[in-house]
Amino acid sequence: MASMKFNKVYLDSSYSVVSKLEANGNIKNYDYVIDDYYFGLKTFEGAEIKMQRIVIDYLLTKNKNMDLIVGGDLSNQLAITSYMASKYDISYLGSYSACATFNSSIITLASLIEANKIKNGIAITSSHNKVAERQFRYPIEYGAPKAKRSTYTATGSCGVIVTKNNTNIKIESATIGKSIEMGIKDSMHMGAVMAPAAANTLSEHLNDLKRDISYYDLVLTGDLGIYGSKILKELLSKDYNIKLKNHIDAGSILYKKEQELYAGSSGPVSLPLVLFNKILKEKKYKKILVLATGSLHSQMFVNQHKPIPAICHAISLEVL
């Protein structure tokens, strides 16, 4: 497996845009809250592009000299991110790892910076509940009863500057995961689809870098949800002999319980929202392992009843 160490890659300013639903959840003080899912535009897709542009516009006021934007979203052909990028005079590279896109973008940027190919870049991701529903499930207004194991795609966009200039958050190492398929065909049960990938990447990361799980103050997973987190813990203790203690799942804590959004939130934006607006702001943890998990299904293969592969990319952050 591909694990790598970085010596001079840091995270600078971040910016988060969310909808009211996320703003009413567990985490407060997002940078920008949009009033409705249309965000003043005619389509949901347009609204998602606008959210991404607000993030990029803000980050460019922090540092104008950006060499590259790397990012992605859930839409087919990464249309949202690509349309967003067309507004800027900056090189752009699309990246798709479903809900693990944020980490794959950061790993791409960090590798380029470490190799002295570029100096600064922006990693961005977004998801929009209505855009995802339209593409992966039913028409927006169609009332299909939801299963308890299903997750709710979060609406928002989050971006961060990855740079070689010293800041207080260092990207210390990363592991690129394998595509893992354990025979699960149920696209509603994404926690069960993704947990084996998370377990595999975590164990490979620890093996490659010769570390014990106690090295990390916190393991932050992306959007396994309430049930996926439990599956991960059992998998780790049974198959890998790892006892996961300091664990937070971003998807499980983004919304409040009273919001009754099934097993929690999903979507590539869930993880960075929790990472930047809660974990890093609290300043409680020094060494954080961020495991972004993604379910790599397409509607076509779900219809063909094929088992779903999943991916998990890890980055290790050090708060200096």
Place this chain on the structure above:
Amino acid sequence: MNKADYKKMIKKYTPKEDVLKNALMAFVSGGVVGVISTIIYVIFLRFEFDVTSATSYTLVILILLSSLLTGIGCFDKLVEKFKCGIIIPITGFAHSITSSAIDSKKDGMITGIGASTFKLAGSVLLYGIVSAFILAIIKVVFYG
């Protein structure tokens, strides 16, 4: 852990749906839809419509109501509460057509509304017509 063991293991962590509760709710709410349509039907009969047109007008009113509720964004919330009791009757059929049409409005008249309106209802129509055809053949063959 192999795939079979994993499938067994996740069963433990898969929340059970309240099948009985949902079915009961669907039974009651479906019955309520039936009662409402009967009331509408009886009113039509009172106003001296014949049986065929009273039936048709009752259906039209149910379709109108559910499409209207879909359009103003209430129907999906009602389904959350009342489950399949309002999806199985013609209200659900109208709902699937209206919601698909609204959803594809921005994708153009032909490629959007034209192509996608029957996205969900298409299967109901196709298999409805096919089974009607088979039943008709059975009727002709056995009962003349």
